[in-house]
Amino acid sequence: MNAPHPAKALPAIDPARCTGCGRCVGLCPPQVLWLETADPRGWGPKHAVLHDAPGCTGCALCAVHCPFDAIQMVRNCSARPAAEGSR
Numbered sequence: 001m002n003a004p005h006p007a008k009a010l011p012a013i014d015p016a017r018c019t020g021c022g023r024c025v026g027l028c029p030p031q032v033l034w035l036e037t038a039d040p041r042g043w044g045p046k047h048a049v050l051h052d053a054p055g056c057t058g059c060a061l062c063a064v065h066c067p068f069d070a071i072q073m074v075r076n077c078s079a080r081p082a083a084e085g086s087r
């Protein structure tokens, strides 16, 4: 499900800091985060992944509540207003 407008910022998850605790996954309102392993067979440590960027609202709840400071909100370049640069 896509958010009504592109989010101004999207979460960038640092896999080196992410412990796979799942807190962000559980509290993301549109449920656009999930846990993944680097191994396609599902072995090894999990870390959070933004699997549906267009569905992210940019609310930053995930970044604020990550206990390990693994999420930074970064500007979403595709969210520029349509009128920007038009004059």
Ligand code: SF4
Residues within 6 Å of the ligand: 013, 017, 018, 019, 020, 021, 022, 023, 024, 025, 047, 048, 065, 066, 067, 068, 069, 070, 071
């Ligand atoms: S809350 Fe932080 S440490 Fe936990 S899964 Fe999400 S990004 Fe990883």
Ligand code: SF4
Residues within 6 Å of the ligand: 010, 011, 027, 028, 029, 030, 031, 032, 033, 050, 055, 056, 057, 058, 059, 060, 061, 062, 063
């Ligand atoms: S910014 Fe909000 S909507 Fe986007 S992934 Fe984080 S908690 Fe979910």
